[in-house]
Amino acid sequence: SALQRGYELVGATHKSDKYLLVGLAQIDAVPAMKGRRLYLPQQDSIYTYMARGMLNEAGLSFQDLRSVQYEKFPQAGLTALTLGSTDATVVREDDWAEWAAAHPGTARVLATSQPVPGGFSVVVKKDLPADARNRLAQWFGTTPASTGLPPVTLRPEANEYRRVAELGLFTPTSLPGVSRITAREAQTLLAQGATLVDTRTEKEFKAKRIRGAVFAAYVEKSLKDVAFNAAQDDFQALDKLPKLDKAQPVIFACNGAECWKSYKAAKVAAAKGFKSVYWLRGGLPEWDAMGLPTEGG
Template identity: 50%
Template sequence: MKSALALALLLAAGTAAADIKVLVAVDPSDRESMAIGVLDIGASLTRAAGVPARMSKSQDLSDAMRSTRTGEFDVYIAPAHVAASALSHGYTLVGSTEPDDVYQLVAKTGTKATADLKGGRIYLTQQDSVGAYVARGMLNESGQSLKTFKEVLYRRTSGAGLFAIDTGMVDATVAKRVDVDQWVKSGTAKGAPLITSRAVPGGMTVVLKKDMPEAVRAKVEGWFLSPSGAMPGIGRVAYRPDVATYRYVAALGNWTPAQLPGAKVVTAEEVSTLARSGVAIVDVRTAKEFGEKRIAGAVSIPYGEKSVKDVAFDPKADEFALPDAMDRAKPVIFHCNGPECWKSYKAAQVALSRGFKTVYWFRGGMPEWERNGLALDTSKPSPDRIAAAAPAPTAVAATKR
């Protein structure tokens, strides 16, 4: 109660200054996440920075990653894969609270290769967790994917996958090497590691937006790196991982494939050329993102993503309605928030399955478009550019840039 009151007074005193938006993104499978003292962190950070720290906490790691691509927060305190996404979109690294981890893909006794797991079951923590990201990456590196398995069991309890192998519930799991070592040493393990990952930043990582005012950024970074920067339920930033480890995590689990069979992958310049020739651009980001900024001439048809981020996704689990009026014989471009965003990949796949003859996938999406300095529309979108009211591609294509 005292910390909440102190924070409220500090916020009231600092209303004239720009605030700092902070997101604490936690993995629901982490039992310690319930003990994180967000109000205490906010009060201490407010005092150190001299401006109000507006604290948010979320267990929706998918949405946390989405927000890194649009720069919605100034500070992220988050698992490695969320931080990796932020570092690719205008943020800088402060450090992590724990040393690097190494993960292992573990399989039941007798398994010689990942191909032997075809038709089996695998246990993973929630699909946007670090463990699940590493699992997808190791499977991809071995020439397999989650579609290798008959069933993927996503659970919120970390570390239970090894027990599930022992009981015969599953055929494989992914766990930290330190846990696997202890399991094997017990002498009762009914499995063994097949693949070992490279180093992955451990604990929680802190990143800051690069365009924060320099004086404020220096104070914020200084607080995180000082003894007083110990965060209840999280700990101190005590390690400085190699940035390459974050690139490794990003490439492992959260990036879309480089190709999409049946569709042509295009660059920002190619999209610009195609648009000038009348090809429709379908923006499958959220309506909020579309309203804030978009490629000039694009139409909004948001992709409601609930399926796994995998080439073997089930489109029936998602919500995506292509208007019947859209001419399947006309070419169309799909895009969203870059290589980490699966929505445009899935939308393009759905379009191909529904008879569209020429599908372009702009994998680089808005980040690539902006890096190339191409035209953006930030005006209020007209109703005929949004979702269910979307016109046929012929009508969109006819609109001048």
């Protein structure tokens, strides 16, 4: 998150890791985690972030689980599996390899994350003078053993940090029962007669919108979560749109990957019986970045 708010990367202390969601052998896939127990370290740990992301990919939320147990030690989740006090946990790939060899057949890998920066990462403010930034980078790269901090010598890819930052706030990358599309694909569908529904506020819609979009605000009061309660929200605007045929393709969009309105709108529309529902996750920002036509303002 800091890298998106005025900081630049110095580096990381360890190689990037992958995180695994592992469950008891009788659990065959992530969706089967519904109603099960999950062991995690502290709520703000990277393990918890990765668990949320891997569940979201399968359309699940922590709310879909019987319980989520937060403790101090990540590796103790594997012990909890052997004791039968949990059904699943999240571990680093290296830790799993050693444990699985010693406990064959006890558990299986349900999901694997993308690489995540390992150890500690160091960033510095971009507005510091260049010589100060350089001296800081040099010091962190050669820290003496007495500091207790390994040298910061590795530079993970920026997208590895971006993925982690998105897990705590951004919408999932997929929505079961709905087709996620790119801006180019949305443009093609519009040319073929699809309707694009802009779910943002009226002020945002009037200021700037995708050319040809129709306005139907999704009034959001529920949690930004895959298990959101649609009954807490107001999407009556969808039913008031003229000539919106449930058999025809309809696309939902809002303010990009961090905006949940179009995600929720697409899920609600599918539940209402719309047959061809599409979700432009990148929304207006992706459309605009591609130089595609807009109007308003």
